[in-house]
Amino acid sequence: MKFKLQDHMFVPKHEVLSKEEAEELLKILGIGKEQLPKIRADDPIAKEIGAKPGDIVKITRKSLTAGESVFYRLVV
Amino acid sequence: MSKVNYDSLLKDYPFPPAVKEEIKAELERHGLKKTEAKKVIEKCFQTYLANLMEPGEAAGIVAAQSIGEPGTQMTMRTFHYAGVAEINVTLGLPRLIEILDVRKNPSTPMMTIRLLPEYAKDREKAREVANRIEATYVKDVADIEVDIRRFTILVRPDKKSLERKGLTVEDLKKKIEKALKVEVEETNEGLVIQITEPSYKALMAAFEKLKDTVVMGFKEIKRVIIRKEDDEYVLYTEGSNLKKIMKVKGVDFTRTTTNNIYEIYEVLGIEAARNAIIKEALDTLEEQGLEVDVRHIMLVADVMTADGELRQIGRHGVAGEKQSILARAAFEMTVNNLLEAAIRGEEDHLKGITENIIVGQPIKLGTGDVELVLKMGGKK
Structure with a gap:
């Protein structure tokens, strides 16, 4: 049986941002790419969604305090 | 009374979703009119802004103190039977240190395995999955005798225990052949293993190896306990191997967890590890009756996972990598x-x-x- 690691209850939703989205995000935040938290390219989930080094991954977490919160990581 | 659409009123405010839900529920409970609701929301927004963290506030110090102070009240007693039948779990301060140090091998690894619907309801089916997981050694299902004169080892299978584990003599034979890399002869007395090298040392080495050969299950899983929770059977294990267990037939992998955070990091990635740190730390503190706000623990977990790999709080991790x-x-x-x-x-x-x-x-x-x-x- 083939299953997706992303279905696990501990894994929040990961998405790769497109180039335009990434640029816009960095503009809003007013920071450079390297200032974002990182995720490794060989991270099981990064591999599953096909993220390449240099991409920005958008993570939508279920938060205990805010209900839902968005987080970004740079693939390294 | 006409229904007021509170969602459209709330839409333009940058509240977090959980707060929005709460306000909406409260507005609905009182059935406020549009103008009143607007006022309430505006007031809520003012309060929300007033309660936001100020820029430049020492969040890390506050978190450190908020976890550190209750930490002084934690018991030094390491072992505890955590309500789960007879499974020993490290709790209290030693466990908290283990979590923050990101130990690769925690002292009491443990898994909570939930089953797929067709297995979860039936005790027999749950037992079947448990058998597939729990380490079964040759010595558990057979008597082993050593013949020093002929340099042979005789394995006498125990029919009853084999049946209970759902194994056949044939399975046992194959496993032994694979583990010892020797030919096994089946006689009516049992399985006979002939040691090729006629030395006493080789015979004893083969005997020791045979005793600890796993016939079924995973060697990390020392014990499995089946417990009924609400209306489904849940397996608790002593020992942990997430990677292998999630592929076992009948296991609902999406709801199966381990208390070994490093294992979660390796199998499910950095974000899952963050969630695991928060859950484990919070559970440890709560079990001791200490109330620490999640926000502090979330901050710690964020720092530990910021680099994309797990870093411990301490000399070899966060504190040791400071640039100053x-x-x-x-x-x-x-x-x-x-x-x-x-x-x-x-x-x-x-x-x-x-x-x-x-x-x-x-x-x-x-x-x-x-x-x-x-x-x-x-x-x-």
Whole structure:
């Protein structure tokens, strides 16, 4: 049986941002790419969604305090 | 009374979703009119803004103190039977240290395995899955005898225990052949293993190896306990191997977890590890009756996972990777840090808090984070 690691209850939703989205995000935040938290390219989930080094991954977490919160990581 | 659409009123406010839901529920409970609701929401927004963290606030120090103070009240008693039948789990302060140190092998690894619907309801089916997981050794299902004269080992299978585990003599034979890499002869007395090298030492080595050969299950899983929770059977295990167990037939992998955070990091990635840190730390504190706000633990978990890999809080992780020499020296191993920095010719740019306190300068924290500049002649 083939299953997706992303279905696990501990894994929040990961998405790769497109180039335009990434640029816009960095503009809003007013920071450079390297200032974002990182995720490794060989991270099981990064591999599953096909993220390449240099991409920005958008993570939508279920938060205990805010209900839902968005987080970004740079693939390294 | 006409229904007011509260969602459209709330839409333009940057509340977090959980807060929005709460306000909406409260508005609905009172059935407020549009104008009233608007006022309430505006008031809520003011309060929300007033309660946001100020820029420059020492969030890390507050988190450290908020976890550290209850930590002093935790029991030093390591072992505890955590309500789960007879499974020993490290709790209290030692467990909290284990979590923050990111130990690769926690002292009491444990898994909670939930089953797919067709297995979860039936005790027999749950037992079947448990058998597939629990380590079964040759010595559990057979008697082993050593014949010193003929240099043979006789394995007498125990029919009853084989049946209980759902194994056949054939399975046992195959497993032994694979583990010892020898031919096994099946006689009516049992399985006979002939040692090729006629030495006493080789015979005993083969005997020791045979005893600890796993016939079924995973060698990490020492024990499995089946418990009924609500209306489904849940397996608790002593020992942990997430990677292999999630592929076992009948296991609902999406709801199966382990208390070994490093294993979660390896199998499910950094974000899952973050969630696991928060859950484990919170559970440990709660079990001791200590109330620590999740926000503090979330901050700690964020720091530990910021680099994309798990870093421990301490000398080999977060504190040891600080770029300032003085900040590192102030934490642990003062002389070593200063000496090594001197040998490498490192520079300290005095950008952080600790180093500025050491040299006696104002620190960039709270009101110290802002600078005032007077614009000369700018006033009309």
